[in-house]
Amino acid sequence: MKVELVLNRDGVAETIAYEYVPREDGERPMALDVLLQAQDTEIRDLSHRYGCRNRTCGLCTIDINGRPRVGCRSRVREGDTLSAQATLPVLRDMVVRRDSIARQMRGRLPDRVRGNDLDVPAPDDYHDLTACIECYACLDGCPMHARNFIDGADQRDEHDAYRWGNPFSLLKLQRIRLDPVATAQQKDDALEVARDLGLDACRDCPGCKCGVGIDLKHKVVGALLDAAG
Amino acid sequence: MPIETEWRDVDVVVVGSGGAGGAAAHAAAEAGASVLVVSKDPIGCSDTKISEGIIAVRGSGEDSDTEEALSENLRVAGDNLNDPAITEAFAEDTEAAYDWLRRQGLRPTIDDAKGTAKTLPIALGGHTHRRSIGHRNGGIAFGHAAWNAIIQGAGVDYLEDAWFLDAITLDGEDDGDGDGGPEVVGALIYDAARGRFVAVRTQAVVIASGGLNTLFFPKTDGMRGNTGDSFAVAARAGADLIDMEQLQFLPFCITYPPAYEGLLAGEPATAGFLGVLRDAHGKLILDGVMLRTRAECSAAIVRAVAAGKGTARGGCYLDLTANVKAPRSGPYFETFLFTAIPRVMATVRQAMGKKAAKCQESWEVRPGAHYMMGGVRVDADCVATTDDGRATVRGLFAAGQAMGGLFGSNRLGSTSLSEGAIFGRRAGLSAAAIRPSTASSENRQAAIERIRDGYASRLGRDGNESPSTLIRELQKECWERIGPARTRDGLEIMRARLASLRARAERATISTETLWNQTFIDHIELTNMLDAAEAMTLASIDRKESLGGHVRLDGRQASLLFDKPRSVVIRRGADGAWQVGHVAHPRTPLRQLLVYLYRDQMRKVKLRMIRLLPLALQDRILERRYIATMGRRDAPEATTEGASA
Numbered sequence: 001m002k003v004e005l006v007l008n009r010d011g012v013a014e015t016i017a018y019e020y021v022p023r024e025d026g027e028r029p030m031a032l033d034v035l036l037q038a039q040d041t042e043i044r045d046l047s048h049r050y051g052c053r054n055r056t057c058g059l060c061t062i063d064i065n066g067r068p069r070v071g072c073r074s075r076v077r078e079g080d081t082l083s084a085q086a087t088l089p090v091l092r093d094m095v096v097r098r099d100s101i102a103r104q105m106r107g108r109l110p111d112r113v114r115g116n117d118l119d120v121p122a123p124d125d126y127h128d129l130t131a132c133i134e135c136y137a138c139l140d141g142c143p144m145h146a147r148n149f150i151d152g153a154d155q156r157d158e159h160d161a162y163r164w165g166n167p168f169s170l171l172k173l174q175r176i177r178l179d180p181v182a183t184a185q186q187k188d189d190a191l192e193v194a195r196d197l198g199l200d201a202c203r204d205c206p207g208c209k210c211g212v213g214i215d216l217k218h219k220v221v222g223a224l225l226d227a228a229g
Numbered sequence: 230m231p232i233e234t235e236w237r238d239v240d241v242v243v244v245g246s247g248g249a250g251g252a253a254a255h256a257a258a259e260a261g262a263s264v265l266v267v268s269k270d271p272i273g274c275s276d277t278k279i280s281e282g283i284i285a286v287r288g289s290g291e292d293s294d295t296e297e298a299l300s301e302n303l304r305v306a307g308d309n310l311n312d313p314a315i316t317e318a319f320a321e322d323t324e325a326a327y328d329w330l331r332r333q334g335l336r337p338t339i340d341d342a343k344g345t346a347k348t349l350p351i352a353l354g355g356h357t358h359r360r361s362i363g364h365r366n367g368g369i370a371f372g373h374a375a376w377n378a379i380i381q382g383a384g385v386d387y388l389e390d391a392w393f394l395d396a397i398t399l400d401g402e403d404d405g406d407g408d409g410g411p412e413v414v415g416a417l418i419y420d421a422a423r424g425r426f427v428a429v430r431t432q433a434v435v436i437a438s439g440g441l442n443t444l445f446f447p448k449t450d451g452m453r454g455n456t457g458d459s460f461a462v463a464a465r466a467g468a469d470l471i472d473m474e475q476l477q478f479l480p481f482c483i484t485y486p487p488a489y490e491g492l493l494a495g496e497p498a499t500a501g502f503l504g505v506l507r508d509a510h511g512k513l514i515l516d517g518v519m520l521r522t523r524a525e526c527s528a529a530i531v532r533a534v535a536a537g538k539g540t541a542r543g544g545c546y547l548d549l550t551a552n553v554k555a556p557r558s559g560p561y562f563e564t565f566l567f568t569a570i571p572r573v574m575a576t577v578r579q580a581m582g583k584k585a586a587k588c589q590e591s592w593e594v595r596p597g598a599h600y601m602m603g604g605v606r607v608d609a610d611c612v613a614t615t616d617d618g619r620a621t622v623r624g625l626f627a628a629g630q631a632m633g634g635l636f637g638s639n640r641l642g643s644t645s646l647s648e649g650a651i652f653g654r655r656a657g658l659s660a661a662a663i664r665p666s667t668a669s670s671e672n673r674q675a676a677i678e679r680i681r682d683g684y685a686s687r688l689g690r691d692g693n694e695s696p697s698t699l700i701r702e703l704q705k706e707c708w709e710r711i712g713p714a715r716t717r718d719g720l721e722i723m724r725a726r727l728a729s730l731r732a733r734a735e736r737a738t739i740s741t742e743t744l745w746n747q748t749f750i751d752h753i754e755l756t757n758m759l760d761a762a763e764a765m766t767l768a769s770i771d772r773k774e775s776l777g778g779h780v781r782l783d784g785r786q787a788s789l790l791f792d793k794p795r796s797v798v799i800r801r802g803a804d805g806a807w808q809v810g811h812v813a814h815p816r817t818p819l820r821q822l823l824v825y826l827y828r829d830q831m832r833k834v835k836l837r838m839i840r841l842l843p844l845a846l847q848d849r850i851l852e853r854r855y856i857a858t859m860g861r862r863d864a865p866e867a868t869t870e871g872a873s874a
Contacts, residue, residue, distance in 0.1 A: 039697060044695040044697050054492055057278055058274065092742075092744065092747065093747075097390070098389075099389050107382050107383075109381040111381045111383055119346065126336060131369060134273075134376075179336070
């Protein structure tokens with residue numbers, strides 16, 4: 001099976017044709033299988049991330065034919081192109097720099113809630129949002145996240161955090177708003193942070209797509225927009 | 230271009246960002262220390278995150294549950310290799326640790342009647358009480374908690390995509406209090422995302438960077454990042470390692486297709502009343518699987534395979550078909566499986582098909598590396614210690630899977646998530662209380678620069694070996710020789726192979742890149758894997774009998790009742806040479822032990838008797854049992870969480 005791998009080295013992208021050799025008859029390989037075999041045979045210093053091989057850790061996201069996919073559970077077909085996630089800066093080959101996403105939440109999460117009753121059940125939506133594995137597939141097509149790259153360069157602050165938000169950060173904020181243990185003040189603060197990250201960009205957006213099937217459009221963005229009025 | 234170095238001054242460096250690292254960083258910062266978390270994978274992406282999300286909390290299910298009971302459960306399961314001070318600390322802290330996790334956003338299902346977190350309806354194997362709490366989204370919910378604790382940032386800074394290279398030590402000045410031994414003065418980190426070294430002047434390093442299951446890739450269900458860094462770094466810094474032969478294998482892992490190889494396909498506890506193990510020819514090799522430990526089941530499979538009765542892929546068959554055949558109790562079993570381990574069953578269906586997922590055919594299974602029970606020898610406050618409880622290196626701590634002493638030879642289900650939070654917090658508090666090093670700033674600077682220059686000189690090294698190829702070769706050797714079945718001959722061959730792989734690693738080609746240098750990263754991990762494998766090999770040679778996770782095909786089975794409990798200690802001398810020592814442990818009082826063993830035997834006998842009953846009678850008895858724990862089928866209790874761990 002022929003696939004194309006886009007390697008990135010020293011800022012230069014190069015497309016390599018790779019012939020995947022099935023290990024057993026009828027094997028339908030995942031993208032991660034292809035990358036592992038390429039690393040074991042022709043490209044010994046191939047850089048790619050992976051972790052659990054079970055669609056839970058969120059590390060192996062790559063683009064397949066230009067769309068973000070969780071690599072360990074996405075089958076590859078003849079002629080497919082595998083490349084690094086286009087929505088984040090490439091460090092090397094399939095590895096992107098993810099950190100500036102998480103950094104925008106620093107100082108913006110509730111901490112050290114004491115004295116509250118921990119035995120209050122959380123609503124179903126809270127758990128639905130907790131299913132997020134942080135694969136960052138949701139960055140694809142996000143107008144808010146795209147604002148970080150308007151002039152072709154990253155817009156990161158002095159702490160290396162992106163100025164503008166994304167569905168993942170909004171999910172983290174909406175989780176606070178759904179948390180029965182969070183205080184009213186913390187919930188208000190979470191909404192304020194969402195506004196500051198550029199929530200307004202969501203008003204004209206047809207909606208985001210989650211890598212593991214969370215209803216971001218209604219349960220995250222819609223809920224925050226409703227609250228923002 | 231030569232690689233640059235960024236210098237930092239930090240009170241506490243925490244290596245790892247999972248359940249233990251997150252708790253350690255948060256606790257140290259709360260105690261007033263400045264903290265730097267170093268993580269090679271993105272924050273929170275650890276074994277904690279990919280676990281089944283079931284945590285043991287004393288007293289959560291039954292009021293009669295005591296700290297003594299929990300501590301003794303751990304010690305009996307661990308064949309008394311456990312350090313009682315550590316099991317007692319564990320039993321003392323489970324509730325506080327669980328509250329801490331909940332303050333980070335972990336939300337259990339609340340039991341309406343009790344008004345507290347709902348526990349699983351059964352006591353997991355080896356626990357005498359119901360005390361395991363499952364969570365929606367499994368370990369992902371715990372991953373969010375660790376993420377929050379670190380990202381939030383009050384007093385905690387972090388680096389991800391950063392490889393912790395070494396803790397740097399110097400002999401401290403004896404100022405009269407007798408602690409003139411080695412002490413931590415610094416740490417060296419490779420920050421791959423920024424393409425530079427980070428040299429830290431610090432007095433405390435908490436090692437919380439997980440286990441070594443990647444030695445056995447792809448026959449493992451753990452995270453790729455578990456390359457034995459914890460043990461290698463600690464041993465190089467001068468710490469003792471304990472119980473390094475004790476690796477927990479999950480008995481029932483998937484063998485095919487390759488994308489699913491090594492992933493979990495259920496636990497002994499989820500095998501149902503009638504689940505059995507069969508060899509490749511269908512012959513029974515282990516009955517009463519439900520009440521067996523992971524170690525017993527793994528041993529049965531590898532012994533059958535070693536005797537030539539395994540499948541072509543080196544496995545045996547887990548046969549759960551009898552559970553579903555019965556007309557009355559069968560449907561209960563199916564419901565049980567899909568409510569107890571929904572995530573696992575989804576994986577089973579994808580890998581083996583619908584018929585297998587309905588348990589209408591047997592599953593081909595093989596053990597897979599899961600959890601390192603041995604590790605850095607510490608006391609109950611996570612201080613790296615040596616004989617007589619003395620600190621080996623002042624300022625060095627370990628927590629979570631990195632530490633040894635808690636589980637001995639066998640870890641009970643649902644205890645590792647508690648372990649991470651409990652001992653992470655303890656390590657963080659201990660580290661925050663360490664006074665600054667007494668070494669002069671010139672000596673400290675020189676010591677850090679010496680280590681840094683050594684690592685820097687690897688960049689651009691010319692050779693004829695590829696580090697990633699050597700890693701694959703090492704992984705094959707590890708599975709063959711220090712995997713779930715070990716022999717004296719195999720272990721001796723392993724030592725020779727390790728020596729040859731080390732020599733070849735010296736000849737590895739490493740590029741000059743500074744930003745994300747893959748060959749350098751591979752070489753760092755290869756070195757750590759070789760160190761971890763060496764420690765495991767030496768401990769496995771020393772323990773000549775089978776015990777817990779350590780199966781010696783050429784040795785007798787050790788006995789909890791008749792053998793004196795004794796751990797193997799591995800350390801490196803001043804010259805770097807490996808040394809082997811021992812430490813004896815107190816035993817569980819004989820009377821208590823007999824009660825445990827008697828109860829265990831009775832449960833097994835009862836289960837065997839059920840299997841021998843006429844089918845109709847058997848069916849009705851099992852139906853009653855299921856109803857007792859799950860409620861009637863027409864009014865099923867919503868148990869959405871898991872029963873494995």
